Amino acid sequence: MKYCSKLYQVPKILFKRIFFFFFLAFLGITFTSCDWMGKDPAPPLPGERISIMDYESGLKSDPSLNDIAIEIPQAEINQEWSQIGGNAYNLMPPLELPQSLELDWSRSIGSGSSSSERLIVDPIVAKGHIYTMDTSYVVSCFDFETGHLIWDIDVSHSDWTGISLGGGISFENDIVFVTTAIGDVIALNFETGQEIWRTSLHYPTRAAPTVSEGKVFVLTLNNTLEVLNGKTGEKIWSHAGATEIAGILGSASPAVRDGIVVVPYSSGEIVGLRAETGEILWADNLVSLRQTEGLKGLAHIRAHPVIDEQHVYAISHSGRMVALNLETGERLWEQEIGGISAPAVAGNFLFVISSQGELICLEKVTGKIKWVKILSDFIPVPETEDKPIKPQIHWIGPLLTQSALLVTGSNYETLQISPQTGDVMGIIQLGEKVLIPPIIANKTLIFVTDNGYLKVFR
Numbered sequence: 001m002k003y004c005s006k007l008y009q010v011p012k013i014l015f016k017r018i019f020f021f022f023f024l025a026f027l028g029i030t031f032t033s034c035d036w037m038g039k040d041p042a043p044p045l046p047g048e049r050i051s052i053m054d055y056e057s058g059l060k061s062d063p064s065l066n067d068i069a070i071e072i073p074q075a076e077i078n079q080e081w082s083q084i085g086g087n088a089y090n091l092m093p094p095l096e097l098p099q100s101l102e103l104d105w106s107r108s109i110g111s112g113s114s115s116s117e118r119l120i121v122d123p124i125v126a127k128g129h130i131y132t133m134d135t136s137y138v139v140s141c142f143d144f145e146t147g148h149l150i151w152d153i154d155v156s157h158s159d160w161t162g163i164s165l166g167g168g169i170s171f172e173n174d175i176v177f178v179t180t181a182i183g184d185v186i187a188l189n190f191e192t193g194q195e196i197w198r199t200s201l202h203y204p205t206r207a208a209p210t211v212s213e214g215k216v217f218v219l220t221l222n223n224t225l226e227v228l229n230g231k232t233g234e235k236i237w238s239h240a241g242a243t244e245i246a247g248i249l250g251s252a253s254p255a256v257r258d259g260i261v262v263v264p265y266s267s268g269e270i271v272g273l274r275a276e277t278g279e280i281l282w283a284d285n286l287v288s289l290r291q292t293e294g295l296k297g298l299a300h301i302r303a304h305p306v307i308d309e310q311h312v313y314a315i316s317h318s319g320r321m322v323a324l325n326l327e328t329g330e331r332l333w334e335q336e337i338g339g340i341s342a343p344a345v346a347g348n349f350l351f352v353i354s355s356q357g358e359l360i361c362l363e364k365v366t367g368k369i370k371w372v373k374i375l376s377d378f379i380p381v382p383e384t385e386d387k388p389i390k391p392q393i394h395w396i397g398p399l400l401t402q403s404a405l406l407v408t409g410s411n412y413e414t415l416q417i418s419p420q421t422g423d424v425m426g427i428i429q430l431g432e433k434v435l436i437p438p439i440i441a442n443k444t445l446i447f448v449t450d451n452g453y454l455k456v457f458r
Contacts, residue, residue, distance in 0.1 A: 075402030110134030112452025168208020282329025286316035333367030
């Protein structure tokens with residue numbers, strides 16, 4: 001009987017403890033949601049709130065580089081910008097551009113961004129023409145000098161009614177190659193826009209194709225690289241990366257040089273393959289070592305990898321930037337830097353914009369930081385009760401000229417920044433929002449605005 005009575009006491013004790021716990025929880029909720037003893041809550045501390053997560057990079061310049069000067073190579077005049085990164089390996093030299101620029105002409109390319117669609121297709125320049133594609137998949141060809149519309153063609157299916165969220169255009173061997181979020185790859189005659197061939201990949205593409213030596217390299221949304229014959233559209237080989245459900249809008253394009261294709265996947269994988277056969281040479285992963293939740297934790301490699309001689313420079317969104325050997329994949333250095341824009345490389349240094357809105361100069365051989373400049377974070381607007389939150393500025397670039405780094409913001413401005421110091425030297429007023437990186441060809445600066453206008457500055 002004593003044993004049974006002890007068993008009987010257990011649930012009674014547990015009940016009392018559980019009741020006491022919920023009673024305390026109720027008191028906590030009551031007092032935190034109401035004024036304490038009738039007193040008004042204390043006013044919030046004055047000052048602007050800054051997210052700790054947004055400024056945790058802590059990047060600092062390396063004192064060992066203090067006496068090393070940044071020398072920019074002689075600028076070149078390029079007649080073409082034929083692919084999304086300028087060429088198949090996403091590396092352009094410093095380009096010549098006039099010190100003073102004025103708007104020469106502006107033309108509508110068709111449909112721009114809307115509440116459901118985003119214009120993210122970069123323009124290209126080839127054969128004296130500027131090629132664009134709008135959110136309705138209308139490819140347009142403009143005369144480079146005058147802006148006259150030569151031709152335009154709708155490359156979507158006639159019965160297609162979906163949402164436009166990607167694709168791109170490239171040029172090689174007198175052919176304009178087009179990818180769409182519908183999953184089609186189309187080849188067009190560069191003079192007339194007439195369709196030469198069309199291949200369906202049965203999966204959307206968000207990036208522009210990379211074209212090299214008659215091969216078309218297309219990265220699909222399900223992390224598969226499809227390689228097509230540029231003349232016929234026939235599939236040659238493919239490579240599948242790890243599947244990743246979440247990702248950032250848009251996608252990076254592969255880089256090709258010296259018979260090797262470097263593929264950036266949204267999973268954070270980066271792979272080196274034989275361009276001829278698809279043979280795997282090496283693989284790496286740019287997932288950040290930090291435990292970060294939400295959008296900041298996405299390992300998506302949104303920035304195009306850059307091949308400079310025998311080195312590959314790549315950066316992921318989640319916070320890892322690396323330099324790799326092109327042939328072996330050996331990691332030469334790494335930095336805890338995240339971003340979605342490809343770095344600009346010149347001389348012994350490279351320049352990149354981080355996810356935290358920092359413009360960073362690094363020594364390309366060691367990865368040591370020469371200088372860091374924080375770009376403006378918010379668009380200045382009047383502080384009113386109707387608009388208590390300032391819109392954040394999104395920065396793209398940099399694009400390197402003979403004397404400046406061009407960094408474009410969603411605040412309708414392009415900053416001209418000194419590559420030696422990171423100081424702002426001038427501002428180009430655009431008058432419209434730009435979220436697509438500008439390009440340079442034949443001493444001309446070219447923008448596509450978010451509302452679908454082609455703007456040419458000379």
